[in-house]
Amino acid sequence: MQEARPLTPAGRRIVAAADELFYSRGITAVGVDLIAEHSGVTKRTLYNQFGSKDHLVATYLAERDHRWRSLVQASVEAAGTPAEAVTAPFEALRTWTETNSRGCAFINALAELPDPSHPAHRIAANQKLWLLNLFQELAVTAGCSHPAALATQLLVLHEGAVATQPLSLDCLPESAALARVLVRSSTSPRP
Amino acid sequence: MQEARPLTPAGRRIVAAADELFYSRGITAVGVDLIAEHSGVTKRTLYNQFGSKDHLVATYLAERDHRWRSLVQASVEAAGTPAEAVTAPFEALRTWTETNSRGCAFINALAELPDPSHPAHRIAANQKLWLLNLFQELAVTAGCSHPAALATQLLVLHEGAVATQPLSLDCLPESAALARVLVRSSTSPRP
DNA sequence: TCGCAGGTATACTGATCTGTGAACCTCTTC
DNA sequence: GAAGAGGTTCACAGATCAGTATACCTGCGA
Numbered sequence: 288m289q290e291a292r293p294l295t296p297a298g299r300r301i302v303a304a305a306d307e308l309f310y311s312r313g314i315t316a317v318g319v320d321l322i323a324e325h326s327g328v329t330k331r332t333l334y335n336q337f338g339s340k341d342h343l344v345a346t347y348l349a350e351r352d353h354r355w356r357s358l359v360q361a362s363v364e365a366a367g368t369p370a371e372a373v374t375a376p377f378e379a380l381r382t383w384t385e386t387n388s389r390g391c392a393f394i395n396a397l398a399e400l401p402d403p404s405h406p407a408h409r410i411a412a413n414q415k416l417w418l419l420n421l422f423q424e425l426a427v428t429a430g431c432s433h434p435a436a437l438a439t440q441l442l443v444l445h446e447g448a449v450a451t452q453p454l455s456l457d458c459l460p461e462s463a464a465l466a467r468v469l470v471r472s473s474t475s476p477r478p
Numbered sequence: 479m480q481e482a483r484p485l486t487p488a489g490r491r492i493v494a495a496a497d498e499l500f501y502s503r504g505i506t507a508v509g510v511d512l513i514a515e516h517s518g519v520t521k522r523t524l525y526n527q528f529g530s531k532d533h534l535v536a537t538y539l540a541e542r543d544h545r546w547r548s549l550v551q552a553s554v555e556a557a558g559t560p561a562e563a564v565t566a567p568f569e570a571l572r573t574w575t576e577t578n579s580r581g582c583a584f585i586n587a588l589a590e591l592p593d594p595s596h597p598a599h600r601i602a603a604n605q606k607l608w609l610l611n612l613f614q615e616l617a618v619t620a621g622c623s624h625p626a627a628l629a630t631q632l633l634v635l636h637e638g639a640v641a642t643q644p645l646s647l648d649c650l651p652e653s654a655a656l657a658r659v660l661v662r663s664s665t666s667p668r669p
Numbered sequence: 670t671c672g673c674a675g676g677t678a679t680a681c682t683g684a685t686c687t688g689t690g691a692a693c694c695t696c697t698t699c
Numbered sequence: 700g701a702a703g704a705g706g707t708t709c710a711c712a713g714a715t716c717a718g719t720a721t722a723c724c725t726g727c728g729a
Contacts, residue, residue: 295704295705295706296705297705297706311592312592313506313589313590313591313592315504315506315507315590316506316590316592318685318686318687319686319687319688320685320686320687328706328707329706329707329708329709330687330688331689331690331706331707331708331709332705332706332707334687334688334689335705335706336705339687339688340686340687340688389588389589389592390585390588390589391641394581394585394589394641394644395586395589397580397581397644398504398580398581398585398586398589398590399504399506399507399589399590400504401502401503401504401507401580411645412645412646415642415645415647416647419647436652439647439649439652439653440652440653440656442638442642442647442649443634443635443638443639443642443649443652443653443656444634444635444638445638446637446638446641446642447633447634447635447636447637447638447639447641448634448638449641450582450585450637450638450640450641451606451633451634451637453585453588454602454603454606455603456606456607456610456630456633458630458633458634461627461630461631461634462630462631462634465631465634465660469656486674486675486676487675488675488676509715509716509717510716510717510718511715511716511717519676519677520676520677520678520679521717521718522676522677522678522679522719522720523675523676523677525717525718525719526675526676527675530717530718531716531717531718670729671728671729672727672728672729673726673727673728674725674726674727675724675725675726676723676724676725677722677723677724677725678721678722678723678724679720679721679722680719680720680721681718681719681720681721682717682718682719682720683716683717683718684715684716684717684718685714685715685716685717686713686714686715686716687712687713687714687715688711688712688713688714689710689711689712689713690709690710690711690712691708691709691710692707692708692709693706693707693708694705694706694707694708695704695705695706695707696703696704696705696706697702697703697704697705698701698702698703698704699700699701699702699703
């Protein structure tokens with residue numbers, strides 16, 4: 288149970304290397320030896336800090352989740368109006384994908400780790416639920432009609448844009464544009 | 479170069495076992511020994527038929543792509559009106575996900591095989607491009623305005639519904655409903 | 670009857686993977 | 700100056716992986 292303890296400097300370097308390697312090459316394809324080498328650390332230190340590869344994978348996903356949520360929160364707070372705040376996550380996604388072009392790390396992780404008891408499943412499901420609830424809360428604040436249905440639609444548009452990203456079809460602009468239209472027509476159904 | 483030669487009975491059993499195992503457990507996590515065992519075949523036969531695991535993976539994806547396209551085509555042809563034909567792939571998806579509940583096999587494969595020269599990338603990209611073009615052709619036939627933009631929107635909705643599927647959020651109905659609304663408002667902009 | 674394609678049976682190579690053991694080093698803190 | 704936390708070094712266990720070697724079997728068509 289290393290999760291309560293804050294990470295040591297070596298632990299932080301390990302997570303940083305794991306983040307880059309797991310995301311860019313896949314979890315199963317990257318061995319702990321490679322992560323240890325890239326973080327300038329001994330494999331022994333890696334196991335002293337994380338206990339197992341599965342635990343390191345969970346830490347990698349949790350850290351990524353934290354970074355993503357911070358970016359979305361900042362984007363929401365920077366929005367000018369409540370209506371703009373509803374589609375702010377699409378702005379965050381545009382920034383995010385500039386440096387993360389291999390799709391959703393959580394969806395990718397679930398593809399490689401089908402065991403539902405793996406901690407990755409809980410983290411991934413929580414991340415999507417968090418975004419769904421955020422969409423709904425923002426829709427309520429903006430006075431949208433049918434906020435629950437709208438939130439589901441926005442989540443699907445968001446995930447669709449992320450999922451198609453590795454295919455270089457450039458769907459994000461169209462997806463964000465449709466999201467804004469949906470919010471607009473939901474706040475003023477009869478203009 | 480085994481692709482031109484039709485598959486032998488043992489070859490078909492191997493592909494069937496690979497389809498089930500690769501999709502449900504992940505490509506990297508499933509070894510060729512397991513596939514040989516599940517198809518009641520020797521590993522030697524597997525290598526005589528496919529030459530390498532990478533080639534078997536490519537065959538698995540190509541066969542899955544073929545099955546999926548056939549289902550979509552049938553759904554399109556069964557549609558009553560040109561407008562209903564545009565959203566027919568969402569009907570096909572509903573049938574498809576009844577027995578394929580671990581998301582998109584192609585997106586999942588790309589997550590595990592980051593090497594862009596792997597044949598899986600070409601097959602996955604072609605599959606999404608085929609669907610995008612199909613949406614556009616159907617939109618043109620149905621007389622939709624801005625068929626290219628509409629096709630991109632429908633693809634995003636489609637991929638979003640598939641991507642969120644392993645999370646059990648049940649987004650497909652809302653996604654399909656929005657798709658129908660988009661097509662309707664695109665065929666008759668001012669009712 | 671001959672040859673051959675498709676397939677079986679089994680053992681094996683060499684690489685790679687996660688994870689451990691044991692001894693040692695170095696800095697900080699009490 | 701003693702103790703302990705954080706880290707290193709390096710060897711190693713045990714499993715699993717992709718892919719190969721060799722010899723054999725069987726049904727079928729020329």
